[in-house]
Amino acid sequence: MKTKSHYYVRTSGLGQAKGDGFTRQRDVIARYAKANRIELVQEFLDSGVSGTRDGFDREGLTALFVALKSNGVRLVLLENADRLARDLMVSEIILNEFRKIGVKVIAADSGTDLTVEDGEPTKKMVRQILASISEFEKSRIVSKLRASRMRIRKTDGRCEGRKPYGFTEHEKTVIAQMLAFRSAGLSMAEIANRLNADGVKPRTNSRAGKPTRWHATTIQRILKTA
Numbered sequence: 001m002k003t004k005s006h007y008y009v010r011t012s013g014l015g016q017a018k019g020d021g022f023t024r025q026r027d028v029i030a031r032y033a034k035a036n037r038i039e040l041v042q043e044f045l046d047s048g049v050s051g052t053r054d055g056f057d058r059e060g061l062t063a064l065f066v067a068l069k070s071n072g073v074r075l076v077l078l079e080n081a082d083r084l085a086r087d088l089m090v091s092e093i094i095l096n097e098f099r100k101i102g103v104k105v106i107a108a109d110s111g112t113d114l115t116v117e118d119g120e121p122t123k124k125m126v127r128q129i130l131a132s133i134s135e136f137e138k139s140r141i142v143s144k145l146r147a148s149r150m151r152i153r154k155t156d157g158r159c160e161g162r163k164p165y166g167f168t169e170h171e172k173t174v175i176a177q178m179l180a181f182r183s184a185g186l187s188m189a190e191i192a193n194r195l196n197a198d199g200v201k202p203r204t205n206s207r208a209g210k211p212t213r214w215h216a217t218t219i220q221r222i223l224k225t226a
Helices: 014-018 021-035 059-071 088-100 121-132 134-156 169-183 188-197 216-225
Strands: 003-010 038-046 075-078 104-107
Parallel strands (some): 003 075
């Protein structure tokens, strides 16, 4: 089974954005993903944004954190460390936030795990400084993430938590089948058996390496909110 990953690309100037900046970054990331059996789920992009800018003043990077907090992906790929930040303090602040939520960040050009805490003296000092002001940083970042969530809700209607079953057109069709079976007098268990027999797959195709099946309790939970 492939590991799922989001990926982040950034250009610092309009010239790079119009040139091959994004293309080069995407190519490097795609090659690494293919070589390491990684499924690229979603791109997050900041165009014409300086690498010295606070990560939570970047819409693309902030949206990436919002997605990571809601959808269970625990890996992020980028071309190299400079795409995250050129300023050491900014870089360590951002990487510290990834560490807090258990997300690994890999530089695709070298395969380096940027979230591993090494003993390099300057980086170590920065982490110690961050630890001493962690409460201030936490309140500031929480405020910016909250503002980002509100913007996403206004455009998409929802940004947190797992999407309810019925979110996609395919799932809406499956619910319609369930309702039709229910109207015909079938029990929840009978509906589950029919869907399994017809080869209709649940949202999650497998767990622990085994194919998933429909169950009466699952049907009941879905139809309760349909």
